[in-house]
Amino acid sequence: MSAETRRKSPIWEYFEVTEDARFARCKACKMKISRGGQTTKTFNTTNLQHHLRTRHQDRSAAYERAIEEEKVKAKDRKQTKASACFLQQSLLDVRKWDINNSRAQRVHQLIAEMIALDSQPLSIVNDVGFTRLLRELEPRYSLPSRRYITETVLPKVYEEVRSGVRKQVDGVSFFSFTTDGWTSDDGIANFLSLTAHWLTDDFERKSAILHVLPLEEAHTGEYLCHTFLQMLDGWNIKKNQVHLVLRDNAANMVKGMREACVPSYGCFAHTLQLVIGDGLLFQKGVKDLLAVCHRIVSHFKHSSLAHSRLQKIQASLGLPQHRLPQDVSTRWNSSLYMLQAIIEQKMAIAAYSSEYRIPQLTATQLEIAAKVIEVLEPFEEITKAVSSNASTISLVIPFVRMLHRTLKEQHNDKGIQSMKDEILKSLQKRFSDITDNYSLVLATLLDPRFKDKFFSDTSERSFARGLLQEKCHELLLETKSDPDSCAEDTCPPSPKRPQSLLWRSFSDILKETGSCSASSKTPSNIDHYLSEPVIDFHQASCDSWWMENNRRFPLLSELAQRYLSAPATSVPSERVFSDAGNICNDKRNRLAPERTETLLFIKKNFDICKK
Template sequence: MSSPVWNFFKVSEKDLKLFVCKTCNMQIPRGGNQPRQFNTTNLIRHLRTRHTTEYGYEYEKQARIPKTPVTQLTINETFRRLEPYSRDSKRWRDITTKLIEFIGLDEQPLSVVENTGFRRLISFLEPRYAPPGRKYPTDVCLPQLYETVYTHIDRLMKDNVTSISFTTDIWTSSACPMSMLSLTAHFIDPNFQRHNLLLHCQEFTGSHTADALAGAFGRMFESWSIPRDKVHAVLRDNARNMEKAMRDAALPSLPCMAHTLQLVVSEGVLSQQSISDMISSGRCIVGHFKHSPLAYSRLHDIQKQLGQTTRKLQQDVPTRWNSSLYMLQSLLEQKHSLSAYAADYELPCSFTSNQWKLIENMTSLLAPFEELTQQISSSSATAADVIPSIKALTRLLEKTADSDHGVKTSKTTLLEAVQRRFADIGSENLFVVATILDPRYKERYFPDHLKPHLRDVLRDVVAALPGHGTQQPISLKACGSKSPQKKKSAASSVQAMFAELVDENEKLRAEESPLTSQINLYLSEPLTPHSGQPLAYWQANKERFPALAEGARAYLCTPCTSVDSERLFSTAAHVMDEKRNRLTSKNAEMLIFKKKNLPFMLEN
């Protein structure tokens, strides 16, 4: 903070070693010949002796700052401040807590605390802190932080959950002989914020039978004290053991939409011999470059000569149909480069002009499936997207396009597979009600003759939700409806009938239940844009449609895929890699649990 003395003096323009008093223009020495010797002592003395008024009322008022006494540290205190922190000190515990958070959030091995580079960094940043060995974070810090995060997640669920959905999957590590079973929870809080939390990623030993899976799920739900009546749905894959396990555990379940699309494409396109041979040839071409740096170098030189961006070809994964699409697209993109390469060098196989055309048409045919897969795999996708997405995909496959040449049979087979695999979605109440409660869709994707029945289904489902009886009904007056007018004396019998018909209609409207009124008003309003956010709509309209808003919290929390569980295993693969292949299953679960859930606690 600058001294208030500068309000009364300025530096001389002729000699920097002098001050000039703004009141009397007297020149006063600054206290030395070098800048480091300059001070304000002479200035304060000048104010005291020559300008008592200014000094007494102005300077002292501005300089009235509490002064802290300066005390010199004793020798013992000085040495004590150089001593390393004891493990009982708050500073040491706080740094260690941040250290274990760093290990969990950045997927670092617990042994990082013993690495030379890490210890040198810590010693430079805080010389008084001595990091513990790996045993202390493993045995003490990790369980303590796990319990802290567990308590936070448990409280978050108990305070906000009225209905909850789950996703689950099984993963086997390639680094060690361990399989893990996951369970992630999805719910919407009263402020219409979506929460996706990891509850379990535990070791699953033995055979993956339906009985073993059902028992594991039962224990998972018991450990979190989750009532079965709050379980809305569990998203799973299409495996028969998983489907039977859900039935045996008395858990409502739905198949993952992304897995079903995988089956549709596999049996509708990839199972055809001509397509399968074409993909196999593409796999050989990509493999040729993957296993030969020299071949890749030559291909890159050709790409530069042709003015193309140097890109690598993509290898496919047989269990992911879209990876085969990416491979074909990368081959098609490098068509001219590959042709030039084949003119000078040997390739294990090549495509004919008809095959190149088939690849082009096949990528066009599968592009909508890839677009749909990306949409339903987003974190905001819900069960409400299933029926509209399949309706749109079916209509697209029914249309004729110029790119159908050579793939008409595949297109027909795809359409049949879609219709067969998704035949039951229209009879699944969860999909139906979720679609209606999404303001982007409502009942517009259903046939007209079913719409009256759909309103009855929505009314019955919402009325059965817990706490519906406490909702305040929306008033017809607030919605702009006019109050019925009194019956006037009719001038003729026909006029009397007019009035009687109007009165009967008003009586029927008056007898409508508050919930029915909410449903009718909600469905009569225009749809929100497809790019809109359904939860933002319900947050803004929960006062107008209180009962329907509770229904939206229950039904829009359900995802349409089990992608969250699959993404979880990417984290598991980083935690259980070749450097940590001896990590116990208990410590692995705590590290994964902390990695996925700790950010939710830090946000608060």
């Protein structure tokens, strides 16, 4: 045992080491006592303590007290050391992270992503509640300034998302596009969107927002042409990669796409809007009906007391407590929803009108409203179908023919005959060229739900098959593929009969329309494909069918990948501006147009870059 150890142990107040280190001598009685070992490492004080207890009890008691005091002091020293360590660690914990600290940078990025994904104002970093929340969650983190988020973090997130989109679009041979224009509510900011659509080799439907570009000049056809080509150049997309552009029917947009020398087609939903508008505004009785309904709805819309009273009446009559929707001139289906609500709530409205003076519908007008609803409901079904994310331009020809047939089979048209005739006339006029449009014809033919069943006569079907044969021949020259290579497979089941009048028309057309005889020049895989029954429209998608059958029809599947990539409407681009309206609001009235594009790009493409 070292001298330092002896100094610290209370036992050495009563003993001293002899010349022979193996022994110690009692200071009281001078007895020599073994230290219990032969080397320093094996020495102990057991014998010394025993000697005190048996020979010197008073000294043993003093020794025990000293031992207890030493334990207390050791415990105090340990607690003092622990407190010092805790204080030091606490000081380290509350030390603020540097703005470039890796953990701080990660939080910066998450805040920027939250601002874009949730359409939050950039000023949120200055909001008291948000600041307090973050301080409570992580005291070491300091919120950066709005300028730092705007000029440093957001561009970094934008580039990360853009890089993810770039990986998705690189290597795609053909794109379809949707484009649409938008003006903010204050009329200051104008934008043109561009959304790309394509099918992968596995027939997975993909889309990405490429641009929401601010428009700085008059929206002439020439300027829109220049802007569109500029947006393509930003992604190194060549004009020969553009399969089809879905646009609205405005003259400047039509001219712009024509001058850009890219194939384009009007949005199917927008054209249907024009068709319905032509009919609803044509017959005075229908216009008067809509005007009265508009006044009824406005009464409840602008008076909370009136709405509250109507709800009580609805509850007492056991009717759904629905609000009455207001019609909007730019959305024909809003007129349909208004009429449906008026019919549903006619008893409640009549009961209310007995207490308060409001416009009322006559019995004749109620009958006309029911007939108008019957005419418009098939259009609503189709509008919903073509506005889905999975819709393709192959729906146009079949749906136009189904609408035409459905309208002709509706015989309960007394009081709305002029309106219905005008809708039929407008439908024929605005879609008169659909079977002359190669993109529509080939897309319909390559959709296994339709094939050649929806062409009106033998000459149209022969033209469609000849066009498909020509495209196969062109592709064959490019790929040197064997057009006759196909494996046998079980034919898909025939479609089931849907219930509504619109889908009964669909089923009847399939039953009535036969296939024209095959040409000897037609490649056998085209005959094979067209001879198989169409697949069930409601049970299977054209994308999944081609994914399963692309090896059976290799040439046709390559064409399907191109021609079925185009959506039926420009709705995907219109949805971009639904988010734009949330971004360009009163709390962001000074937001630069370029910053709006950045936020929209991140929001709409964020999921793409994470896949």
